Amino acid sequence: xxxxxxxxxxxxxxxxxxxxxxxxxxxxxxxxxxxxxxxxxxxxxxxxxxxxxxxxxxxxxxxxxxxxxxxxxxxxxxxxxxxxxxxxxxxxxxxxxxxxxxxxxxxxxxxxxxxxxxxxxxxxxxxxxxxxxxxxxxxxxxxxxxxxxxxxxxxxxxxxxxxxxxxxxxxxxxxxxxxxxxxxxxxxxxxxxxxxxxxxxxxxxxxxxxxxxxxxxxxxxxxxxxxxxxxxxxxxxxxxxxxxxxxxxxxxxxxxxxxxxxxxxxxxxxxxxxxxxxxxxxxxxxxxxxxxxxxxxxxxxxxxxxxxxxxx
Amino acid sequence: xxxxxxxxxxxxxxxxxxxxxxxxxxxxxxxxxxxxxxxxxxxxxxxxxxxxxxxxxxxxxxxxxxxxxxxxxxxxxxxxxxxxxxxxxxxxxxxxxxxxxxxxxxxxxxxxxxxxxxxxxxxxxxxxxxxxxxxxxxxxxxxxxxxxxxxxxxxxxxxxxxxxxxxxxxxxxxxxxxxxxxxxxxxxxxxxxxxxxxxxxxxxxxxxxxxxxxxxxxxxxxxxxxxxxxxxxxxxxxxxxxxxxxxxxxxxxxxxxxxxxxxxxxxxxxxxxxxxxxxxxxxxxxxxxxxxxxxxxxxxxxxxxxxxxxxx
Numbered sequence: 001x002x003x004x005x006x007x008x009x010x011x012x013x014x015x016x017x018x019x020x021x022x023x024x025x026x027x028x029x030x031x032x033x034x035x036x037x038x039x040x041x042x043x044x045x046x047x048x049x050x051x052x053x054x055x056x057x058x059x060x061x062x063x064x065x066x067x068x069x070x071x072x073x074x075x076x077x078x079x080x081x082x083x084x085x086x087x088x089x090x091x092x093x094x095x096x097x098x099x100x101x102x103x104x105x106x107x108x109x110x111x112x113x114x115x116x117x118x119x120x121x122x123x124x125x126x127x128x129x130x131x132x133x134x135x136x137x138x139x140x141x142x143x144x145x146x147x148x149x150x151x152x153x154x155x156x157x158x159x160x161x162x163x164x165x166x167x168x169x170x171x172x173x174x175x176x177x178x179x180x181x182x183x184x185x186x187x188x189x190x191x192x193x194x195x196x197x198x199x200x201x202x203x204x205x206x207x208x209x210x211x212x213x214x215x216x217x218x219x220x221x222x223x224x225x226x227x228x229x230x231x232x233x234x235x236x237x238x239x240x241x242x243x244x245x246x247x248x249x250x251x252x253x254x255x256x257x258x259x260x261x262x263x264x265x266x267x268x269x270x271x272x273x274x275x276x277x278x279x280x281x282x283x284x285x286x287x288x289x290x291x292x293x294x295x296x297x298x299x300x301x302x303x304x305x306x307x308x309x310x311x312x
Numbered sequence: 313x314x315x316x317x318x319x320x321x322x323x324x325x326x327x328x329x330x331x332x333x334x335x336x337x338x339x340x341x342x343x344x345x346x347x348x349x350x351x352x353x354x355x356x357x358x359x360x361x362x363x364x365x366x367x368x369x370x371x372x373x374x375x376x377x378x379x380x381x382x383x384x385x386x387x388x389x390x391x392x393x394x395x396x397x398x399x400x401x402x403x404x405x406x407x408x409x410x411x412x413x414x415x416x417x418x419x420x421x422x423x424x425x426x427x428x429x430x431x432x433x434x435x436x437x438x439x440x441x442x443x444x445x446x447x448x449x450x451x452x453x454x455x456x457x458x459x460x461x462x463x464x465x466x467x468x469x470x471x472x473x474x475x476x477x478x479x480x481x482x483x484x485x486x487x488x489x490x491x492x493x494x495x496x497x498x499x500x501x502x503x504x505x506x507x508x509x510x511x512x513x514x515x516x517x518x519x520x521x522x523x524x525x526x527x528x529x530x531x532x533x534x535x536x537x538x539x540x541x542x543x544x545x546x547x548x549x550x551x552x553x554x555x556x557x558x559x560x561x562x563x564x565x566x567x568x569x570x571x572x573x574x575x576x577x578x579x580x581x582x583x584x585x586x587x588x589x590x591x592x593x594x595x596x597x598x599x600x601x602x603x604x605x606x607x608x609x610x611x612x613x614x615x616x617x618x619x620x621x622x623x624x
Contacts, residue, residue: 004474005474005475005504006469006504006509007475007504009509011507011511156319157317157319159314162314163316163319190314191614191618192314192584193318194318195581195584196586197321199323200321221536222614223318223577223580224533224574224577224613225539225581227537227539228539228542230540231543231544262536265537268535268536268537271506272507272509301536302534302536303535303536306503
């Protein structure tokens, strides 16, 4: 890094602090074909926490048949004892919740869809049926004192349906809050959003009684739009941003190698804006370079590439 | 492309129209080692114009020894007769201007530096000496009725000096305007800017009497920041944005393959915001894929990759 860069210049209307919800170990790795050894996953999470990430989505309790990469959840979680970060896990249904609770998990997430096409493709259910499936999961988790995040996928566009009406996003968001979700993450699963659209969705959610304090945004960089959409969301009051170390992960429905917003690119912008994240960019970049070595290909993050030449 | 995407949602405070200053044929190609045949360059420019780009920086009249890739300027320009676009060219000095004027060029650009280190490295002069060198070039061009653009490089950071004081940018900008430049392009040559910094520089320029109507921005995507910085500049009144088709080009001083903001990623955002550019994204992407074939490597533009799988 060049001393004194990025230059810190705050901007009015933006928050002092943003919480990054790191999704690399779960969302980033889940589509990797070659199974990453559980020891490497544990080390990855430990390094992310050491770099200052305070929330790290660790794994998924989906049936091993569907996501073989994360079939080691029962082995992974006990290896993370003592990691100084919140470690939410994805839980698809009641069986997954039982497995997570048996391991002492304190935070879970359910993965819903705003569109019928993706609910059918991903969950083999209608949107309403999937919400019914989540209802007992959320209720049981809450009774156990477990925090629940609700993911809403395809909030800005869908490969089958095209543009998604903002009212449809608001309806599903309202339902997930009513089920008892503590936080909602608005996913641009195929990366098609632009800043005005982000503002329109957030405004519609506000009008539907969804407080912005309970929202996170989850942008994909498929069309290079993730960071400017994040900036738009911050201007609208969002304070929690999902990102993936090194830009790991991709959506199998997009014809592109690029996936999640890279945590490093986000931290560069937030550092420049003087917005606290608690993350040390140098340590984070070193972690992504180390992980890229295990995966055998360079990180797609622009910031990682600029700061650390990778010979892969 | 998926029908109906990006969804068009305008945002208050942004312009109705942006003029894209396409720099691919000059800035994008100048660092390519293998010389691109002049016929391919002419075809590239013709295709860019057909895709709706109204300003295309065509080549440079720098001494062929320094930029061998653009040594064919005298052959290229006559091949562009009838291309329906403004075709500015870079001109380093009086000799370059003579060559350009002899070919009937109607718009030129001079390439200055805000920092002493880069002026020394790139021009082997101090900043003041380089401005003295430009003075007769600008004066002669203006007398001939030729429009002059002034590039300011290293406006946001410099690999040797780190952060660049905003007052230093304003001073050089003011001097270039006083010399007679019609338009100034603020370059983030190493891609380190963030949105608050962009606002601070534009505010300082306004205070120094540089009208925003005469400004363009030229962001590099080295750290993934180019598009969010562009959004910040649009909010501050900038209406001209430099970009490079397919993201062609890179800065030899940055350890990264990524260079200029990709025109396609910019157009995706502006299309979504309902901001007119006159550009047809499908034709532009096809042009970048065609050019990537000639260069033998895939375009780094996220949008190009998402819209057109490239087998390179």
